[in-house]
Amino acid sequence: MSDQIPETPLFVRSHGDIGYPLNKMAMSLCQAENREAFKADEEAFLDRYGLSADQKRAVMDRDWEAMVRLGGNLFFILKISAIDPVPITAIGAAQAGMSHDDFVYGRLGKVRHG
Template sequence: MSGKPYHDIPGTVLFDAEQSRKGFHLNQFCMSLMKAANREAFKADERAYLDRWPMSEEQKQAVLARDWNGMLALGGNIYFTAKIAATDGLSFRQIAAEMSGMSEDDYAAMMLAGGRSIEGARSKSEGR
């Protein structure tokens, strides 16, 4: 990663041009799931379907493990990776809760109360 100041925000992967390039094929795979035939092919043999895409092995493993945060770190865009969740029958709220390390009910309550508190470490350097 570059020395961009926004890379210092803890717990956050910002989707910028660098991440877009890194995750191009991962995101293209995700968008392919917009078509029912592709969703069926993916569900029938996930690994074989993933091997159709020139993604890194690390990206493929993140998809297979449904490592939502890992996919973002590897260049996935949350709106694209959510297509995998939808294919699995999961809601955005369910995966957001999982990504936050919270139960779905706790996540929903936090969001209804206005989201995460701004208190605490606001940069990675503050947490050291």
């Protein structure tokens, strides 16, 4: 049995260890004062959590696929998406390397109208 799903990065234990700073930072965004600090000076806020340069760049670019690849857990990085708000399907599309419409209609089985 394979633990791989084509075109889908999986969150595994080793990613959790690597992604701990990223996930801890993202979870901190549950607190209003942290969301305000993030919005006021995103780079300084990320520095407080010791993210790697690649993790920091992924967050600042809102590169959801890179965040997962760099150890981000979807349930934590969704906290980041609430800052801008971004629909979860847009994050799924980014992780799959697809346009949002192709993801919604192709992967989720929605029917195109029109």
